[in-house]
Amino acid sequence: MRIDAHTHSHVGSGRMKLEDLVETVETAKKFKIDKLCVSNPFIDNPGEGFRGGFPNPEQFRQANENVVNAMKKYPKIIIGYCYVNPCYPKEGLDEFKRCVQEYGMKGLKLEVGCRCSNPQVYPLIEKAIEFKVPILQHCWHKATGNYIGESDPLDVAELAKRYKEATIQMAHTGGDWEYGIKAVRDCPNVFPDTSGGEPVIGMVEMAVKELGAERVIFGSDAPGRSFSTQLAKVLGADIRKEEKDLIMGGNIARILKLE
């Protein structure tokens, strides 16, 4: 089974358009991708997008409603992840509970807003441990400088060492993947995903060599990225077929306890 562990129901500002989601799902089918883990960290803030400000509770609740609609449209394909802004601890926690308990979402998505080493994030992590769901944490080590509130792989490592029972899906393998892989090498509860970034030769090979194939997860970041670009990182990698199978779906299926 092929699972894309990192996609979005919409990119940029504005509300999700259903045809965008249909295009993503139909294109995924071309590549024999069976399931998509979908979150929506994009708020209704025309002209600014989520980078322009931190979503308030009303905005992140609306973003999650979009994911619920996607889950309803494609119940066998879409696995929802709940997105909240940890800068609103109480409302974020309430929304996380609502998404998991009422809508059956299977993960927590955290984006730019509050670095994950910030204690404001801890109650959400503790709830994710209680719910036994993974935390998909946006993460990038940028030569151009991070956004305020944007996590670095070292923030992820710090969080992972504080909460060893947490399962953390580190987005984009930390962006600068050589940095990201080394930063979390001694954190067995961190699972870098391959999403975003360019299809640079050697990324997945290094991740497998340093972390083991059982810790690497395929993700695309579609529709902002193409499936072609992102799949090439795994399918083009010089690793064994069994390792590719783990990365392409085996690992996230185990984490999400899928049949």
Added chain:
Amino acid sequence: MIIDVNIASGNWPFRKLKYRNISQLMNLMDKVSIDKCCISSLNNVFYKDIQVGNEDLYKEVKEHSKRFISFGVINPSFPGWQEDFESSYNKLGIKGIKLYPNYHQYDLKYGGILTLLKKTTEYKLQVLIQIRIEDERCHHWLTKVPPVSTADISFVIEKFPELKIILGGIKLGEVKKLRSIIKENDFVFVETSWIDSLNGIDKLVKMVGISKILFGTNMPFFYPQSNLSKVQIENHLPKEDKEKILYKNAQKLLSL
């Protein structure tokens, strides 16, 4: 038939590349069925005397002339570039030149570059302008190099309407800014390696038209499977249009 218009051979100072010489690149090309490539020296991004890199590449590829079309890297901000250019054209048989304006730190609007592009037009050579090599967010701390600006690209296109220009390492957002001028000018082409969005090739065709698109992989940095899949699978183009991108447009441009 598949023709890749943008690859390079050599070393990269910040990472050991898996495919860094002609033999290794040919193995990769064979693995994914790429027949021919336009190739230049990657060492020349950092060499001061780029003619050493051009000559080294020439020696490596001359036995494989059916697989490789040589592009010489020229740095018009470095003394003696005129001789390097003439020598590359007359002795090394280059089909085009490749420019790294921001790595070599010159402006496309002033100085020797204008003379170089005039001569390139006269000699009927292509010019491949490399907008970027790596994601700026992942650059090494010693070399943070911004992409070539779309304003500079516009200037060159307008200034040299007869020059055959390939825009390499360009993103969809940059193509969007340049789409009018690309469409209006018969000799400007976009290479696919950095076009990345869901069904991005469909979007690219809509912006500039099928005849302006050339297949490129950005080897040895990117897995070639990425761009093959974008053109062969991830779009809604008919077979004839896919063939135009994969090789027919390049055949026509390079008179192959």
